[in-house]
Amino acid sequence: NAGVTQTPKFRVLKTGQSMTLLCAQDMNHEYMYWYRQDPGMGLRLIHYSVGEGTTAKGEVPDGYNVSRLKKQNFLLGLESAAPSQTSVYFCASSYSNWRGNQPQHFGDGTRLSIL
């Protein structure tokens, strides 16, 4: 049971470099989300998607881009990494809202450090 898989688990970047975080889910969920977790801040929503080909901004979208070309994958991109983007990134997925109180299922997170 893979669930939600995030790649990579750890990464160190230099300021100005770019990278893409990959999230894959095998539960046929319609919705997918990217969060960042910073000490003392809880989880904050970066971007989300309600279906293949759709994306929308969350609470803290600046400096990030996303794409959902396939239903099972949700990519988070950093075009020019900044030290303020040092964080732990979580991907999550869920069934659509009309199914009721469906919980979000989370990946194991990616620890990203920007030097």
Added chain:
Amino acid sequence: AQTVTQSQPEMSVQEAETVTLSCTYDTSESDYYLFWYKQPPSRQMILVIRQEAYKQQNATENRFSVNFQKAAKSFSLKISDSQLGDAAMYFCAYKDYGGSQGNLIFGKGTKLSVKP
């Protein structure tokens, strides 16, 4: 905008004892969902328990139960017979019934320590 507040940054409990974690939220909606997630040192986010706002009965999952007070906008988590494996960060989360695409709003978390 909806907000979730966890007023206890850290809590401690003796093994086999009972502990209650507090959560309050602010919303103008009448239909919504509330969740408690557990995050152990492994970093994984694990769903502990969920509550629908339209249900008056408090949710229970084995040793975990909630005290849902809708009028007071309070959603506390009670852990009975605490075990060493319960040590973790606990996050309270809110979700609108509809219109917000299922986005979760999280509190800042409570770090629970369990003493043997």
